[in-house]
Amino acid sequence: MTTTPGPLTRPLTQQGIRRRNLSLVLHAVAAHGPLSRATVAGRVGLTRAAVSSLVDELIRTGLLIELGREQSGTVGRPGSALALAPNGPVGIGAEVGVDHLTVCAVDLHGKVRARATVEGSNRGREAEPVLKELTELLRQVTDAVKAEGLRPAGTAVAVPGLVARDTHTVVRAPNLGWTDVDVSEFLPYGPLLSVDNEANLGALAELWLGGDPAPQDFVHVSVEIGIGAAVVIEGRLLRGTHGYAGELGHVPVRPEGPPCPCGGRGCLEQYAGEEAVLRAAGLTAGTRPVDLLATRAAEGDPAVRRALRAAGSALGVALAGAVNLLDPQAIVLGGALSRLAPWLLPSLERELTRRTTESARPTLTVSRLGSDGPLLGAAHSVVRAVLDDPAAYGH
Structure with missing residues (x-):
């Protein structure tokens, strides 16, 4: 199956076409397998002969295996069922959090095969010791998957800060205290x-x-110590010119409000960030502040519930601007919000109702991935790189 290139797109070379077709076949088996070669051909719109050649290459490079004859019940000779190789590549995801470091490995099926976490505050620590600690977790997870015969394909790292587009440089991470760190x-x-x-x-x-x-x-809104957001339009992440799109936490909701580590005043984080909510509730941060807030709120603590209502209102003010500007289909609440949503959502929805047009109001959903979203996104970004260009990740 080929597509007509747009006016600014260079035509694919023969090698480029083959790489793309290898990706089509691998994606099909990853999403729907086990499949016969004939079924793959039908799904990707290529001839059986072309698919057979592509499958042979993917088997040689250790990305696919043949399971044996497929009993499909269809007329004609059954074909061999194709599946992802059990000892194929894995994507390594790592997350630098303000209060934790975590690494995991995800295989091409999307299954987490190994995971390691260290709890502890990283606020104000120099980048070098933090990343050395992360390197040790990477070594543990990599050794674990290698012991199972799996092959690490690469690492992606999630950080709570601005990252310069197409680089490994954290330009600013206020809640870590990092500036211009090349990871x-x-x-x-x-x-x-x-x-x-x-x-x-x-x-x-x-x-x-x-x-x-x-x-x-x-x-997508994610609240932990800080508040981050990301915008997806037509299935693609909106990054902005410099890669900084989505800094919702530093949108001012009260311009004359308290100072923020970013240099501004009255930013959303000062009203709806984790520390702001704890402060408003009269609580001190422990090792698991979200668990504390959720437990107290569930028990009916009036100060905690009042603080969460105020945080929800501030979020609603900031998100109303995003809704009016972008007209999204949905707002997805992730991170700590997935635990605290029952007490945040009513006031958040009230602000959206007050400040947006009913016909353009998006649905509000709570992510089922919770606080694991960034870590899984990092690991799956490597998995997607393998599926998108399998020729680069074979044996």
Whole structure:
């Protein structure tokens, strides 16, 4: 199956066409397998002879295996069922959080094969010791999957800050205290494919894993210590000119409000961030502040519920601007919001109702991925890289 290139698109070379067709076949088996060659040909719109040649290459490179004869019940000779190789590539995802470090490995089926986490505050720590600690977690997870015969294809890292587009450089991460940190200088373990903002990777996880069907136009909001957002339009992440799109936490909701670490005043984070809610509720941060807030709210603590209502209102003010500007199909609440949504949503919805047109009001949903969204988005971004260009990741 071929497509006509647009006016600004260069025609594919023969090698480029073959790489794309290898991707079509691998995607089909990953999404719907086990499948016979004939079934794959029908799904991707290529001839059986072409698919047979592509399948042979994917088998030689260790990405597909043949399971034996398929008992499909259809007329004619059954074909061999194709499946993803059990010892194929895995994507390594890593997350630098303000209060944790986590690494996981995901195989081409989307199954998490290994995971390692260290809890502890990273606020104010220099990048080098934090990333050395992350390197040790990467080593643990990589060793674990190699022991199972799996092959790490690369690493993607989620960070709570601005990342310069098409680089590994964290330009600013206020809640970590990092400025102009090139992650690749301190993370030498294995091929580093990408570094990205945690909200961006959370949104991609929602797009790839969040539901069937997943919305194609949505704003994904993630709240932990800070507040991040990402915008997906027609199934593609909106990055902006410099890669900084989605800084919802630093949208001013009260311009004369308290100062923010970003240098502004009255930013959303000062009213709806984790620390702001704890402060408003009269609580001190522990090792699991979201669990504390959720438990107290469920028990009916009036101060906690009042703080969460105020946070929801502030979120609604900021999101109303995004809705009026972007007209998204949905707003997806992830991160800590997935635990605190029952007490945030009513006031958030009230603000959206007050400030947006009814006909353009998006649906509000809570991510089923919760706080794992950025980590899974990182790992799956590597998996997608393999599926999109299998020729680069064979034996």
